[in-house]
Amino acid sequence: MKNLMKRRGALIASLVLLVFILLPFAGFSVPWILPGTLNVVNSSGTLIVFALCFMFAGVAVGYDLMIGFTGLLSLGPVLYFASGAYVFDIAITRWNWALVPALALTMGVAFVLAVLLGAIALRVDGIAFAMVTLAFAQAFYFLVENNPHNLTGGDTGLALSNLRLPAFLSGAVSNTRNLYWVALAFLVVAFVVVWLVTESVTGHIFVAVRENERRLDVLGIKPFRFKLASFVLSSLIAAAGGVVYILVIGTAVPATVASTTVTISILIMVVLGGSGTRWGAVVGAMVYVYLQQYLVKVAGEPSFATLPSVLRVPLSQPQFLLGAIFVLFVLFVPGGITGLFARLGVGRDPSLDKPRWRTLSVAKALKK
Amino acid sequence: MSAFLVITFSGLALGAIYFLAASGLSLIYGLMDILNFAHGLFMTLGAYAGWEVTARLTSSIGAPASLTLAILASILGGALAAGITEVFLIRPLYGRPVSQILVTIGLDLAVVGLLMGGFGSSALQITVPIWLLEATHVGNINLPNASFLALAVGVVVLIVLEWFLRRTRYGIIIRAGVENREMVSALGINVGRAFTLVFVIGGAMAGLAGLLYALVFSGDLISPTQGDSLLIFAFIVVVIGGLGSIRGSAVAAVIVGLLQDYTSFYIGGHPGWAEIGNLSVVLLLALVLEWRPRGLFGSVA
Numbered sequence: 001m002k003n004l005m006k007r008r009g010a011l012i013a014s015l016v017l018l019v020f021i022l023l024p025f026a027g028f029s030v031p032w033i034l035p036g037t038l039n040v041v042n043s044s045g046t047l048i049v050f051a052l053c054f055m056f057a058g059v060a061v062g063y064d065l066m067i068g069f070t071g072l073l074s075l076g077p078v079l080y081f082a083s084g085a086y087v088f089d090i091a092i093t094r095w096n097w098a099l100v101p102a103l104a105l106t107m108g109v110a111f112v113l114a115v116l117l118g119a120i121a122l123r124v125d126g127i128a129f130a131m132v133t134l135a136f137a138q139a140f141y142f143l144v145e146n147n148p149h150n151l152t153g154g155d156t157g158l159a160l161s162n163l164r165l166p167a168f169l170s171g172a173v174s175n176t177r178n179l180y181w182v183a184l185a186f187l188v189v190a191f192v193v194v195w196l197v198t199e200s201v202t203g204h205i206f207v208a209v210r211e212n213e214r215r216l217d218v219l220g221i222k223p224f225r226f227k228l229a230s231f232v233l234s235s236l237i238a239a240a241g242g243v244v245y246i247l248v249i250g251t252a253v254p255a256t257v258a259s260t261t262v263t264i265s266i267l268i269m270v271v272l273g274g275s276g277t278r279w280g281a282v283v284g285a286m287v288y289v290y291l292q293q294y295l296v297k298v299a300g301e302p303s304f305a306t307l308p309s310v311l312r313v314p315l316s317q318p319q320f321l322l323g324a325i326f327v328l329f330v331l332f333v334p335g336g337i338t339g340l341f342a343r344l345g346v347g348r349d350p351s352l353d354k355p356r357w358r359t360l361s362v363a364k365a366l367k368k
Numbered sequence: 369m370s371a372f373l374v375i376t377f378s379g380l381a382l383g384a385i386y387f388l389a390a391s392g393l394s395l396i397y398g399l400m401d402i403l404n405f406a407h408g409l410f411m412t413l414g415a416y417a418g419w420e421v422t423a424r425l426t427s428s429i430g431a432p433a434s435l436t437l438a439i440l441a442s443i444l445g446g447a448l449a450a451g452i453t454e455v456f457l458i459r460p461l462y463g464r465p466v467s468q469i470l471v472t473i474g475l476d477l478a479v480v481g482l483l484m485g486g487f488g489s490s491a492l493q494i495t496v497p498i499w500l501l502e503a504t505h506v507g508n509i510n511l512p513n514a515s516f517l518a519l520a521v522g523v524v525v526l527i528v529l530e531w532f533l534r535r536t537r538y539g540i541i542i543r544a545g546v547e548n549r550e551m552v553s554a555l556g557i558n559v560g561r562a563f564t565l566v567f568v569i570g571g572a573m574a575g576l577a578g579l580l581y582a583l584v585f586s587g588d589l590i591s592p593t594q595g596d597s598l599l600i601f602a603f604i605v606v607v608i609g610g611l612g613s614i615r616g617s618a619v620a621a622v623i624v625g626l627l628q629d630y631t632s633f634y635i636g637g638h639p640g641w642a643e644i645g646n647l648s649v650v651l652l653l654a655l656v657l658e659w660r661p662r663g664l665f666g667s668v669a
Contacts, residue, residue, distance in 0.1 A: 073466065120654055123661045127403045128611060130469075131603045132657060138600045139650035146643035260600070264473055271470055313485040320485065323478025330471045331460060 062237025071210025084242025383625025384522025392570025398612025414575020446575020610666020
């Protein structure tokens, strides 16, 4: 039975993936549902929105590995996301590096940052860990804003130079399709990595860290290493997401790339979708990014201006609507979107508060 | 030398404001294990309540009287917002610690969005009496009056808070709750009421901090996101001071305020070092954690 469910899940996943791979060839329009003025599925505006959805979905799945599976409430994923975007941007634009060395440098820097800062932050746990990761991320924001050696461009940001990029990636307008596929590929890789890790012995120990850290210690497994491993892996995925972001959007600005708002968006995506389920983070990110884009569009409709101001003011603020939706979900739908399905009898019940997912035996995992 | 004294004075004023923001956060954390992200919102709402009062009343009752009322309004505004938050959003989520944090994040996002829609996202100016913009001549240096105000408020609040926590029944219940919540409930004391009270007190101090920050450090300007940027420093102060400790918050607030002002004045002037004041605070946090993960005065890890 379980096998059958798994096979059905894999079939649905492959079908959805196939549809998304082929989407850039769909030239028809879907009024009302797609954001943007043209509503055409393969218009570059729509494809960019989809690319952003995939990019955030990948980052959210990586973040869920840390908060949902390992139970580490980090509030600093933006640090690694921003470091990915900025280091790559600086290597390409300021130093004229080629794509591959720039990528290698970006991931190397992210790795060193994650190991160093993760090791410091993991000296405390729970709420203090959340606060410290938040503070480190904010420090990175200040650093970027500070514009050291004129590298980051400060408040005005740094546009990605196309000169050193391979032709198929340069230019968001002419190569939107390729960027769309890059973002989709990133999501697939991130998802597969998280899937493989969570199914492995290491992944089971991550969950054991979340459920009962002391018990692990008693069993002779040092939780610190596993917490750090989860933190670093999650951070590397975020950094790769940052690279995809800069490729798709073409410019890095501190307020949209490095500020705490990004962390909060990613956190909301995971919780909205349902944490600790892998799919939840993906669904949550897609819904969040879609709503963010769509709500702006709705607020710009001319018929909107005729509403009384009591309605118009709140409804024209996507931030208000997203915040309110999030509060309602936290209060009334603790498992997020996948939790809703779980209540209907499909899948497991995800929530960050209580032990969940599956009963697993660390001892059994160790025997392997 | 005189520059050093002026900077020290301004650092102390900044410390006073950090203390107002951080002590509430620390109490809320100590008693309820909640990382209250809406604390930045309470600061912002306090500042907007104060702005609303000065905008409506300055022309009829004059600047000094309207500023006094504005300060009261910021306290009430923060307290009211915090009380409503605790009763309607936190209380339904007792026993779900992560959801309590998430709900404060969502609330902050939603209401800041609402403020942007209602008041606009650009900064608003608070009308203040002239003397608040002037400086007092002490010895051979000029010290801004606004900083005196912040410092005086900070000291008064510290004394009142210490008295409240040590000498009154509810204060003692709160301190006992910070030490051991289960034991206090087991003794038949309604801890739920203490939760609301702690939120109201924290909110009142946050509202005050939000308005004072505008008066002392941002040229009487307020904006919807001001509280959120202050919140990060309040978090840092709480962790350095030790979660749940009021004295720790007070000491850490002064240290952080001074450090931030010294580094940004003495180093921040050099090209490429503009953000050193903010960065040095995070560096201090990292050092303190390496040396004492529980913070300076912390008993709870």
